Amino acid sequence: MIAYIIRRLVATIPVMLLVAVIVFLLVHLAPGDPASVIAGDNATSDQIASIRAALGLNRPLWEQFAIWIGHVLQGDLGHSLFWNRPVAELILQRAEPTISLAITTLILAVTISITLGVLAAWKAGSGLDRAVMGVAVTGFSVPVFVVGYLLVFVFAIQLRWLPVQGYRPIADGLWPWFERLILPSIALGLAYVALIARITRTTMLEVLAEDYIRTAEAKGVATRPMLLKHALKNAAVPIVTIVGIGVALLIGGVVITETVFNIPGIGRLVVDAIARRDYPIIQGVILVFSGVYVLVNLAVDISYTFFDPRVRY
Amino acid sequence: MDAAAPLLSVEDLRTHFFTVDGVTRAVDGVSFTVNAGETLGIVGESGCGKSVTALSILRLLPQRIGRIVGGRVLLEGEDLLGLDIGAMRDIRGNRIAMIFQEPMTSLNPVLTIGEQIAEAVRIHQGASAADALARAEEMLALVRISDARRRLGDYPHQFSGGMRQRVMIAMALSCNPKLLIADEPTTALDVTVQAQILKLMLELKERTGAAVMLITHALPVVAETCQRVIVMYAGRIVEMAEVTELFDRPLHPYTRGLMSSIPRLGAAARQKRLTEIPGLVPDLRKPVIGCAFAPRCPLADDHCRAEAPPLTEHLTAHQAACWKAGEAA
Numbered sequence: 001m002i003a004y005i006i007r008r009l010v011a012t013i014p015v016m017l018l019v020a021v022i023v024f025l026l027v028h029l030a031p032g033d034p035a036s037v038i039a040g041d042n043a044t045s046d047q048i049a050s051i052r053a054a055l056g057l058n059r060p061l062w063e064q065f066a067i068w069i070g071h072v073l074q075g076d077l078g079h080s081l082f083w084n085r086p087v088a089e090l091i092l093q094r095a096e097p098t099i100s101l102a103i104t105t106l107i108l109a110v111t112i113s114i115t116l117g118v119l120a121a122w123k124a125g126s127g128l129d130r131a132v133m134g135v136a137v138t139g140f141s142v143p144v145f146v147v148g149y150l151l152v153f154v155f156a157i158q159l160r161w162l163p164v165q166g167y168r169p170i171a172d173g174l175w176p177w178f179e180r181l182i183l184p185s186i187a188l189g190l191a192y193v194a195l196i197a198r199i200t201r202t203t204m205l206e207v208l209a210e211d212y213i214r215t216a217e218a219k220g221v222a223t224r225p226m227l228l229k230h231a232l233k234n235a236a237v238p239i240v241t242i243v244g245i246g247v248a249l250l251i252g253g254v255v256i257t258e259t260v261f262n263i264p265g266i267g268r269l270v271v272d273a274i275a276r277r278d279y280p281i282i283q284g285v286i287l288v289f290s291g292v293y294v295l296v297n298l299a300v301d302i303s304y305t306f307f308d309p310r311v312r313y
Numbered sequence: 314m315d316a317a318a319p320l321l322s323v324e325d326l327r328t329h330f331f332t333v334d335g336v337t338r339a340v341d342g343v344s345f346t347v348n349a350g351e352t353l354g355i356v357g358e359s360g361c362g363k364s365v366t367a368l369s370i371l372r373l374l375p376q377r378i379g380r381i382v383g384g385r386v387l388l389e390g391e392d393l394l395g396l397d398i399g400a401m402r403d404i405r406g407n408r409i410a411m412i413f414q415e416p417m418t419s420l421n422p423v424l425t426i427g428e429q430i431a432e433a434v435r436i437h438q439g440a441s442a443a444d445a446l447a448r449a450e451e452m453l454a455l456v457r458i459s460d461a462r463r464r465l466g467d468y469p470h471q472f473s474g475g476m477r478q479r480v481m482i483a484m485a486l487s488c489n490p491k492l493l494i495a496d497e498p499t500t501a502l503d504v505t506v507q508a509q510i511l512k513l514m515l516e517l518k519e520r521t522g523a524a525v526m527l528i529t530h531a532l533p534v535v536a537e538t539c540q541r542v543i544v545m546y547a548g549r550i551v552e553m554a555e556v557t558e559l560f561d562r563p564l565h566p567y568t569r570g571l572m573s574s575i576p577r578l579g580a581a582a583r584q585k586r587l588t589e590i591p592g593l594v595p596d597l598r599k600p601v602i603g604c605a606f607a608p609r610c611p612l613a614d615d616h617c618r619a620e621a622p623p624l625t626e627h628l629t630a631h632q633a634a635c636w637k638a639g640e641a642a
């Protein structure tokens with residue numbers, strides 16, 4: 001098992017390397033001299049010169065890449081031009097709100113979507129099924145910011161049930177923290193819910209038509225264990241796969257959600273950085289998000305062995 | 314309860330399928346009984362409603378499309394068709410168990426063999442997890458799977474087809490059912506394994522005293538194993554008798570056709586060409602006027618085509634649905 005995990009981990013290296021190359025080239029492909037791109041619009045020629053020296057821009061490209069990746073591997077993601085602080089430090093400071101948002105969204109979305117998908121498949125063709133699929137189709141096609149503003153308007157401004165925006169650290173208490181995450185999580189998670197619910201329904205429909213479900217019924221198994229133990233476990237592999245792939249939706253959505261709800265997380269950091277052409281931050285955040293995505297999908301891969309005894313490792 | 318009363322009594326069962334291209338009368342007025350401890354064979358060509366009859370008894374028809382539209386299914390006097398789903402589940406796997414044709418797909422690939430057998434014991438006998446697993450081990454040993462304790466933790470893909478069917482038998486018999494419905498339990502297996510599995514099943518049936526409803530295509534299997542036989546055609550029973558009686562004096566032209574299509578080893582039989590019954594099974598979506606077998610029957614006349622023959626007793630405990638029962642072709 002450990003050997004398998006290590007093997008899979010090694011297999012992610014080429015992907016991560018490719019991401020690193022693209023992120024690295026981001027600066028070099030931007031119009032203009034990389035040093036002045038990195039230095040920003042208001043840099044003096046001294047600053048540009050020192051950046052050029054620091055990055056070794058006079059050396060061949062591959063050598064520059066080697067130096068840069070060497071730094072990245074040591075956790076040095078460069079310096080923010082605007083904040084004049086290490087990018088890694090800035091990301092860490094902004095990590096809590098983003099991780100909070102991501103995890104609440106993930107947990108809420110996965111439980112809700114799988115429940116909906118299972119129920120829809122079980123009652124296929126019923127009103128419930130049609131309602132779930134209706135939500136799934138619209139949920140997938142409405143942009144995050146539209147959902148976000150709509151939620152704010154209804155639940156925060158009209159009904160006044162929840163705060164309009166902002167973030168409170170978890171250290172301030174569970175409820176103040178959670179209360180501000182509810183609407184953002186729904187806005188961010190809706191498309192994700194739609195995606196997972198649809199896959200869950202389709203896969204469950206297939207599984208429920210299998211002979212072994214009839215065997216379970218012939219044994220006298222009740223509805224709940226029939227759905228959850230006999231069927232859902234068989235449907236798990238496609239579902240966790242889409243949960244993993246769908247994390248890309250979450251990552252894209254985080255940036256918008258944090259802006260709509262004014263959450264001071266990594267998404268906001270990168271939005272501000274884009275506005276200021278603060279390239280080191282953009283590079284650092286893309287690297288971190290890509291790393292998270294790859295690791296999540298690695299976890300998904302490894303989970304197959306848990307759900308399906310036929311998967312060999 | 315009256316000692317002579319049958320274990321199971323199916324009365325005028327009608328099961329229809331409602332699909333986009335019409336209503337299929339898969340079972341169309343079937344009545345028969347199963348006595349405690351006996352082995353009853355059900356034979357007939359593909360599509361004649363054998364499986365649907367079996368599934369109807371346990372009410373395991375495909376949801377929404379398959380519906381029992383009439384009749385009664387009495388288990389020791391109690392009508393199963395009137396039970397709520399909870400009460401029905403108490404019967405499934407407990408008083409009536411079922412084995413299916415496809416051993417490769419009938420076991421859950423992600424649950425261990427031990428769990429799949431133990432589950433029924435937990436559900437119906439309220440056994441603890443440990444007791445249920447012990448019972449599962451006992452059942453595995455009983456169906457002659459060696460090293461039973463270790464194999465409890467295995468998954469179906471680690472078993473061959475024959476072994477999976479043994480597991481299905483172990484599962485079905487784990488709660489000592491009164492009735493075991495075996496729907497072509499050996500058809501999908503290697504010929505060499507078929508006889509073994511059948512023998513094992515009947516041996517265990519003797520030990521547990523269960524009655525068996527054996528659905529099969531194979532008349533020789535019926536001849537060897539059953540006490541009584543039902544012959545089905547197009548959703549109805551066309552002949553029903555004790556096994557020796559049926560083989561000695563088949564009354565229905567369809568039964569005779571089935572018998573002459575059995576390859577025999579005797580020299581006399583070899584001379585006779587292997588006759589398959591010519592013609593096709595009727596489309597069960599169309600209303601049948603007259604005898605359903607008429608288009609294929611060598612004896613059919615205008616009377617047959619106009620009026621359906623009822624199932625009536627022609628010889629002692631020997632019923633057939635044919636206007637010309639017993640007449641030579």
Ligand SMILES: Nc1ncnc2c1ncn2[C@@H]1O[C@H](COP(=O)(O)OP(=O)(O)OP(=O)(O)O)[C@@H](O)[C@H]1O
Pocket residue numbers: 330332337339357358359360361362363364365366375378379530597
């Ligand atoms: N799920 C279904 N949907 C629609 N029609 C069905 C379904 N299952 C069975 N039928 C119809 O019911 C009829 C009887 O089918 P059944 O499965 O009982 O036949 P069988 O006698 O068991 O045949 P076989 O020997 O091939 O198993 C068939 O004509 C078939 O068309």
Ligand code: SF4
Pocket residue numbers: 565566567604605606607610611612613614617618622634635636637638
């Ligand atoms: S009733 Fe007529 S058609 Fe039907 S089986 Fe008998 S002889 Fe043949």
Ligand SMILES: [Mg+2]
Pocket residue numbers: 363364365496
């Ligand atoms: Mg069948």
